Each structure stands twice: as structure tokens, then as C-alpha cells.
Amino acid sequence: MRLDGFLSKSALMTRREAARAIAAGRVTVDGDTARDGSVRIADGMKIALDGRILPPASKIYLMMNKPEGFITATEDRRRGERVVSELLPDELARRVFPVGRLDRDTTGLLIFTDDGEAAHRALSPRHHVEKSYMFTCSPPLTPEASDAIEKGVDIGERDGKGEVILSKPARVDGDVITITEGKFHQIKRMFHAVGFEIETLRRVAFSGIALDESLMPGEWRYLDGEEIAKFTSGGKNGGD
Numbered sequence: 352m353r354l355d356g357f358l359s360k361s362a363l364m365t366r367r368e369a370a371r372a373i374a375a376g377r378v379t380v381d382g383d384t385a386r387d388g389s390v391r392i393a394d395g396m397k398i399a400l401d402g403r404i405l406p407p408a409s410k411i412y413l414m415m416n417k418p419e420g421f422i423t424a425t426e427d428r429r430r431g432e433r434v435v436s437e438l439l440p441d442e443l444a445r446r447v448f449p450v451g452r453l454d455r456d457t458t459g460l461l462i463f464t465d466d467g468e469a470a471h472r473a474l475s476p477r478h479h480v481e482k483s484y485m486f487t488c489s490p491p492l493t494p495e496a497s498d499a500i501e502k503g504v505d506i507g508e509r510d511g512k513g514e515v516i517l518s519k520p521a522r523v524d525g526d527v528i529t530i531t532e533g534k535f536h537q538i539k540r541m542f543h544a545v546g547f548e549i550e551t552l553r554r555v556a557f558s559g560i561a562l563d564e565s566l567m568p569g570e571w572r573y574l575d576g577e578e579i580a581k582f583t584s585g586g587k588n589g590g591d
């Protein structure tokens with residue numbers, strides 16, 4: 352495959368955009384700045400755009416360290432709202448969507464992809480994909496409340512007969528909670544149910560993928576091969 356063809360597949364650029372990126376010195380092949388779009392790309396070569404290694408596949412997977420104050424959406428539906436997709440370059444923002452939602456005040460790991468099937472699997476309650484969040488709450492969590500949250504609490508969900516549906520079992524390990532559900536305000540409601548209010552929430556892992564702590568709020572990078580395997584297999588692959 353030619354370099355410009357690779358860029359249009361992997362970085363979702365038109366041929367013209369790819370040619371411009373190459374001419375501007377934004378593209379490297381195995382660390383050397385590329386000058387010619389017709390150069391042949393072999394398996395295993397590392398192609399980078401603006402210093403970020405591009406994924407080999409035509410599907411795109413990336414992680415963002417979501418900053419506070421942004422809503423998880425692909426476009427600004429409400430005037431004046433800042434949306435996470437505006438933190439991505441236009442050519443990517445046009446193509447990928449965020450996997451699940453984080454509240455406006457929640458920070459941390461947000462995955463974007465154009466792989467609808469894998470995203471659906473990662474979000475489906477049937478697959479019990481784990482999500483971990485670092486939290487602070489008021490007052491500080493007690494062992495009794497932590498136990499109750501781990502077992503399941505009443506967050507206001509009812510079945511067709513009006514019976515209480517408890518939240519699914521969770522794990523609380525110090526200041527990190529791991530859940531497999533993803534209902535609206537899930538963790539805030541779980542803590543509220545036992546008399547505690549979440550003050551800060553930061554997602555640190557999703558589907559076996561840890562937030563890259565070197566990403567500053569608002570920064571993003573492509574997932575590497577191992578992370579893609581974890582994401583597409585619902586966290587059950589890639590060495591976990």
C-alpha cells in the first residue's frame with residue numbers, strides 16, 4: 352500500500368489532505384519525515400502523524416483524558432456547551448464517536464471509535480465490562496457504606512412490577528470503585544443511596560485499558576494493539 356493510501360485509510364484523510372500533511376512534514380515513517388506519498392508501506396512499519404503512531408487497521412480507536420466541563424457528545428446541541436469531540440482534529444471528529452458517556456464534571460478515560468460493534472459490546476450490560484473510577488465523596492466513605500455499595504443498593508430502579516432492582520455488585524478498593532453497569536449518574540446514585548455525595552469522579556480504566564497518565568486533560572492518543580484487543584474483546588484479552 353502507498354503512504355497516501357495508508358493515511359487516507361488509517362487517519363481518515365482525503366488524498367489531498369494526506370499530500371498536504373506529507374508536504375508539511377507532519378508524517379513520519381519509522382521515525383523519518385516522509386516526503387513522498389507514493390512510497391510503499393510494508394507491514395510493521397510505524398507511521399506517525401503529528402508524532403502519534405497511527406493504527407494499522409482501518410478502524411480507529413483512541414483514548415482521551417476528558418477534561419472537566421465538557422459534555423460527552425459529538426456536536427454542540429446546546430448553545431455555549433463545550434463538547435468532547437471539539438478536542439479532536441476535524442477529520443477524526445467527523446468519523447469517531449465516544450463510547451458511553453461521562454458526566455460534564457467527570458474526568459478521565461473516554462474511548463472514541465468508529466467500530467460500532469465493539470462499542471456496542473463494551474456498553475452492553477450483558478457483557479459486564481468493567482469500568483473503574485477514582486472518587487472523592489462527602490463525608491469520607493465508611494466501611495459499612497462501602498460494603499453496602501459492593502453488594503448492591505437501591506438507586507431508584509424498578510422492574511415492571513414495581514420491585515426494586517438493586518445496583519449490580521461492585522468492588523470498592525480504597526478510593527477506586529469498579530462497576531459493570533453504566534446507567535445515568537450510576538456512581539453518584541449508588542453513593543447517594545447510602546448517604547454519601549460524590550465530589551469528584553475520574554475514570555481510570557475501561558475494559559481492561561488504563562488511562563494513560565501522561566495525557567493531560569483534553570489530550571488524546573490512539574490505542575495500541577494490546578489495548579485494541581482488550582477493547583474489542585470486552586476486556587477479556589491482551590494479558591488480563
Ligand code: URA
Pocket residue numbers: 452453454455457535536537538539540552
Ligand atoms: N457514574 C456517574 O455518576 N457519573 C459518571 O460520569 C460516570 C459514572
